[in-house]
Amino acid sequence: MGRLQDKTAIITGGAGGIGKGMAMAFVKEGANVVIVDLNEEAGQEVVKELQQYQPESSFIQANLAEHDKLKGIVGDVVSQYGKLDILVNNAHASKNKPFLETTQEDMDLSFNTGFYPTFYLMQAAVPHLRETKGKIINFASGAGIQGHASQAAYAAAKEAIRAITRVAANEFGKDGINVNLIAPIANSPGVQQWAKEEPEYYQEVVNKIPMQRFGELEEDIGRAALFLASDDSNYITGQTLNVDGGTVKF
Known part of the structure; x- marks a missing residue:
């Protein structure tokens, strides 16, 4: 049996x-994975790969910026599988621009595709995760932690996600729900x-990573x-796991 045997996960x-990398890692450890994505063609192709390991895995085509539909995604998954064990909020779209050129439209794109879907999907998932003592994995970024130039919109949304993750970890720890970030x-x-x-320029960036490479997706x-989704992390919550080859140190 795998570490996520019979678990149901939304990614x-x-x-x-990264989303596909996580999905592959999860199905190989026994999870039924529901991938949610705007790109239907790519989603259908990926789910075929997932089903080679877990035939019950599936794909939902959705625009996460349509916030009124997000609760229904969670409801549909629970109706199909009977429960929800893991929620992974990975999707995020953003534009990089110098600070003084960043517009309201740029901020809206980043928050509407990153922060708000994370927020609303967490709200929808928590009642079900209480029943399974489940896990939430959200995504942060060194862009927010370190304040990378030309990434104001992205960094702001990522740090907002970190903030609500810590709040959720404090509120839902008593329910046995773990809420962490990568x-x-x-x-x-x-x-x-x-x-x-x-x-x-790519090589210049690689040279600044202590491990001298970018992380592999799966x-x-x-x-x-997978570690944060499994029982191995049951006593870890509210934390940011920097999977970055040693780039951010604190």
């Missing part, structure tokens, strides 16, 4: 990148494309999420 942004540096498809387009980020 937003699961049709690629702040990753990952070898995503976007990073791979960037490495091809700007190899010198083996590094996915398995860190």
Whole structure:
């Protein structure tokens, strides 16, 4: 039996990148994974891969910026599987701009796709997670922790997510719900494309990572999420796990 045997997990942004890496790590340990993503074509392809390990895994096509529909996503999953054990809020869209050029529209994009879906999905999931003593994994970023230039909208939303994660950890610890964060540096498809387009700048960034590489999507980020989703982390809550090769130190 796997570490997540018979668990039901929702992963937003699961049709690629870190989301897919986590989904693969979870199904290989026995979880039924529901990936939620805007990209239907990619989502259908990924779910076929997941079903090779867990035939009951599934895909929900959704625009997470449509906040009034988020409660229904959780309800549909619970209706289908009978319970919810794990919620992973990974999806987030944002634009990088210098601070003085960042607009209300830029802020709205970041908060509407990152912060608010995290907030509303947590609200919808908690009543069900109380029943299963479940887990919530949210996503932070070194951009917020360190204040990276040209990432005001992204950093602001990520730090807001960290704030509500700590609040939720304090409120729901008594219910046996663990609420934690991952702040990753990952070898995503976007990073791979960037490495091809700007190899010198890419190498400069790699050189600043103590472990001299970006994290692998499944083996590094996915398995860190697996730890936080499993019983191995039952006495850990309200924490930010920096899965970044040693980049952020505190």
